Amino acid sequence: MRTALVYHEDMTAAQLLWEDPECEIERPERLTAALERLRQWGLEQRCLQLAAREASEAELGLVHSPEYVSLLRGTQTLSTRELQALSGQYDAVYFHPSTFHCARLAVGAALQLVDAVLTGAVHNGLALVRPPGHHSQRAAANGFCVFNNVAIAAKYAKQRHGLHRILIVDWDVHHGQGIQYIFEDDPSVLYFSWHRYEHGHFWPYLRESDADAVGQGQGRGFTVNLPWNQVGMGNADYVAAFLHVLLPVAFEFDPELVLISAGFDSAIGDPEGGYHLESLSQSVCMVVKALLGDPALPLSGPMEPHHSALESIQSVRAAQTPHWTSLRQQGSTPILNPSTYSLERRASPVSPGGPKFKAAEAQASAALSSLLDQLHLNPTLPVRTAVALTALDAALVLPADVLRQEGSAPQEETRAWARLHEALAQDKALTALGKVLHLLNGILDGQVNSGIAATPEPAAAPTLDVVIRRSLSHGARRLLCVAVGQLDRPADLADDGRNLWLNIRGKEAAAPSMFQVSVPLPGTTGGFVSCVLALVLPLAYGFQPDLVLVALGPAHGLQAPRAALLASLLRGPAGGRVLVLLEQGSTSQLAGILARVLQGEAPPGLGPFSMASPEDTQALIYLRGQLEAEWKMLQVAGEAGGARPRLNTGSGGSSSPQ
Template structure:
C-alpha cells in the first residue's frame, strides 16, 4: 500500500478561447507546472501512478441532474461564439469543446482514487485534476467548476462501498457552496470549509457561507463554516482552526474516509486568496488529517492560481501523504484577532450539536456587529487597488522565494526512523525502512554523562544510555528524523534527564519534553525557558509556570483526545521545538494505540524530530510507536467516549491559567462593554511574523 497519484494529460486540453480576464487564471499550466515539480522532487516516482478514467453519466448522476449533464455534453459540438454565450449563463465559468471530456476525467479521477483507497490498493492519495468542482451544483456550473468531483466521490463511497460517515475538508479559499448544498441535510457527510468571507463581501457573496449556517433538517451540525473576515490568514490561524474546530468534531464523528477539497488559493502569493499560509503548512494539515479514518485520506485538487505556490504546496501535501516528516512551520505561531473571532463564532454555532465542544470554555457568542469593523474594500480595477495589489504581489513573491530557498536547503534526513534496543527482540515487527540502530556513543563519554545518576551505573542502563546519546546526536545533526529507544524502567527518568542535557549541549534552542507517567522534571532545570515540560499523569510542579505544565492522566479516550488537541498540541505548536522527547515512564497507562497517536501528532510541531523513550520488555508498544513515527496512520480509535468531569475541569483550569501566555491555546476574544478587544488577550501579529495585507485591499475579484 502506498500513495496513489491519479492524473490524465487530457485534462490540460480545455482552455479559455476568448477574452475573459476573470477566468484566464484557470489554465492548463496549473496541472503541468505542478506535475513537473512533483517529478523534479522525485515524488511522482514514489507514488502509485493511476491514469484517470472518465466518469460515466450514471456516476455523474449521483449528484447532477440529467438535464444539466446533457447541457455539458452538448458543448462538444458548439462553436466559440455559442460556447461563450452558454458560459455567460453561469457565474465565472467558461466552456471549451473538450470540457465534457476533461470534466468527466476529473470526476473519474476522484472515483478511482476512492476505489483504490477503500479496496486497499492504496493507503491514501491525490487526484490531480481540472476543472475543479466544489462550487458546481446539481443543475449549474459555477466558479470554474463543472462537475462536483468531491461530492460525486463521497456519494460513490456511500453507495458502492457502503460507508456511513465521510468527512469532507475544504481548505480552498472560496466557500464550496456546491458541496454544502448537496449534503446540507445529510448526516452521513460532515462538511468543513474555511473560506475568505469578509462579512459577505467576497465571492460568492452568500449569506449561507457564514458560521451560523450549520445544515438543514437531519443535517443540523454537519455543515461547519469557518469564515475568514480579513485577508492575510497564515500558518497559526490555519493550525488553530484545525485544533480547536475541525479535529474535535472529526474525532467525535469518527469518519470512515476523509476527502480533501484541496484548493491552494489559500496559500501565500495566490491572486485570489491574499492569504499567508506557506507551503509546508499544508504538510502539517495533511498530517493532522491522517490521524483520522485509519489514514484513508483522498485529496482532490480544487483551486490554486499562483503556479509556484500551487506546485510547492502540492509537493508538501504529497510528501506528507508519503509519510515524510513536515518541515517546521514558518513564522511566529500566534493567531490573529480576526481568526480567533471566527473560531469563537463557529464553535458557538456548533456547540449545540457536538459533545466535544459542550464541555469546553466557549466565550460569548459574537454577533457580526461585534466583530472587528472592516472598512469597505476598494473596488477592483481602480488605480489605488491595482497599485496596492501590485505591491502585495511583489512582496509575496519575495517572501515565497525566500521560503522555497530555505526549504531546498533542508533536505529530509536519509533515515526517517531508527530504533535502538539493548537486545534483539524476536517479537518486534518493524515497518519496512525502519533502521535498527546499532551505534552507540563512546563508552567513556557515556560514563561521563551517566556519572551524576546512580540509576545509570548498571551495565544495562549504561548501554541503553549510549544508544540514546547516539540517537540524539544523529537527530540533531540531520542524519535521522526520529527514533525510539528502550531503557530499564528504573532508569527512564535518569535517561530522560541526560537526553535533555545532551540536546541543549548540542545547541537545541527549544526542547519539548512530554513525560507520561511518574517522571519528574530535573530540579536544576526548572527555570530553563529552553525546556517546555508537559507532565501527563505525573506529579504537579511545586511552583507551576508557563514552562512546566502538569495534567492528570485522562482515564478514557475522550479525555486523552481533549488533552492532546486542547493542550498538548497548541502548546507544542506555540513553542516550536527543535526536538521533542516523549518519555513513557512507570505507570504511564497508555494503550499502544494511544501512544502511537501521541507521537504521530507530535511529529508536526517537532518538524519530525521526535525521540521516544519506552521501557524495555514492551515490544508491541515499540512497534506501534515505530509505525507512527515512520508515517503510518494510527489505527482508528473508533467512537470516542466522553471525557470525565474531572478531566474536563482539570483541562479548563489549566487552559485559563496558560491562555494569556500561550496564544495557541486561546479560542475566544475577550471584549469590554464597548465591544473592544481586551488588550491583555488581543492577538496581533508579532513583528517577527509575516506582514499582513491591509484590509481594504481585500476587494472582491468577481463582480456580477
C-alpha cells in the same frame, strides 16, 4: 506503495477561447506545472501512478440533474460564439469543446482514488484534476467548476462501498457552496470549510457562507463554516482552526473516509485564485510529501492568532457547540455573535495584470522565496526513523525502511554522562544509555529524523535527565519534553524558556510556571483527545521546539493507540524530530506501532468516542485559564473584559484546588 497519484494529460485540453480577465487564470498550466514539479522532486516516482478514467453519466447523476449533464454533453459540438454565450449564463465559468471530456476525467480520477483507498491498494492519494468542482451545483456550473468532483466521490463511496461517515475538508480560499448545498441535510457527510469571507464582501458573496450556517434538518451540525473576515491569515490562525474546531469535531465524528477539496489559492505566494504557478506547484508537492509520510517543515513566524481569527473561531464554536460534545469539553462556553454578513459594498476581485495584482504578486513572491529557502535548508534526511533497543524482541515487526540501530556512543562519552546518576552505573543501564546517546547524536547532527530507544525501568528518569541535558548543550535551542507516567522534572533543570516540561499523569492539574505543566491522564477517549488538542498541541506549536522528547515512564498507563496518536501529532511542531523513550518492558506491539507512526503512517483508531469525565474537563479548563495569557495558541476567543492573571515565568505558581 502507500500513495496514489491519479492524472490524465487530456485534462489540459480545455482552455479559454476568448478574452476574459476573470477566467484566464484557470488554465492548463496549473496542471502541467504541478506535474513537472512533482517529477523534479522525485515524488511522482514514489507514488502508484494511475491514469484517470471518464466517469459514466450514471455516476455524474449521483449529484447532477440529467438535464444539466445533457447540456454539458452538448457543448462538444458548439461553436466558439455559442460556447461564449452559454458561459455567460453562469458566474465565472468558460466552456470549451473538450470541457465535457475533461470534467468527466476529473470526476473519474476522484472515483478511482476512492476505489484504490477503500480496497486497500493504497493508504491515500492525490487526484490532480481540472476543472475543479466544489462550486458546482446540481444544475449549474460556477466558479470554474463544472461537475462537483468531491461531492460525487462522497456519494459514490456511500453507494459503491457502503460507507456511513465521510468527512470533506475544503481548504480553498473560496467557500465551496456547491458541496454545502448538496449535503446540507445529510448527517452522513460532515463538510468543513474555512474560507475568506470578509463579512460577505468576498466571492461568492453568500449569506450561507457564514459561521451560523450549520446545515438543515437532520444535517444540522454537519456543515461547519469557518469564515475569515480579515486577509493575511497566517500559520497560527490555521493551526488554531485545526486544533479548536476541525480536529475535535472530526475525532468525534470518526469518519471512515476523508476527502479533501484541496484548492491552493490561500497559499503563500498566490495572490489570487491559483494564478501563481510556482506557489501552486510547491503546494501540490508539499501535500504529496505529507501523504507519503515525509515530515513537514517547522512552522515559521509568531504563533499568535490574529484577533479576527479568534473571533471567527469563537463564532463557529458557538454555532456548533449545541451539536458536538467535543467542543463543550474544551472549556469556555462561547457566546454566539450576530451574523457577520453585511450587504454593504462588495470588494471587487483583483484582476490579473492590474497594479493591485502586481503589487500583491510581488509581495507573495517574496514570501514564497523565503519558504523555498527553508526547503533548501531542511532537506529530507536519509534516515527517517531509527530504533535503538537493547534486545530486539522476535515479535517486533518494523517497516522495512526503519533503521535497526546497532551502534552505541563512545564509552568515554557514555560513562561521563552516567556519572550524573548512580542508577546509570549498572551494566544494563549503561549499555542502554550508550544506545540512547548514539541515536540522540544522530538526530542532533541531522543524520536521523526521529527515533525510539529503550531504558531499564530503574534508569528511566536518570536517562531522561541525561537526554534533556545532552540536547540543550549540543544544539537544541528549544526542547519540548512530554513525560507520561511517574517521571519528575529534573530538580536543577533551569527554567529559562529553553525547555517546556509537560507531565501527563500528574497527581493534579498544576502550572508552577509557564514552562512547567502537569495534567492528570484522562481516562476516556474524549478526555484524552481534548487534552491533546486543547492543551498539549497548542503549547507545542506555541513553543516551536527544535526537538520533542516523548518519555513513556513507569506506570504511564497509555494504551498503544493513544501513545501512537500523541507521537504522530507531535511530529508537526518540530518538523518530525521526535525521540520516544520507552521502558524495556514495553510490549513489542507498542514499539512497532510507534515506529510506524514516526515513519509517517497513520495511527490506529481510538475506538468509539466517549465523553470526558467532569474531573478531566475541569482540569483542562483550569490549566487553559492559567496558561492562555502567556500561550496564545490556547485561546479560542478574543479577549473580553479585564486582563487575565499571568503566570510566573520562573519557579513558583499554582495548582488546581483539591
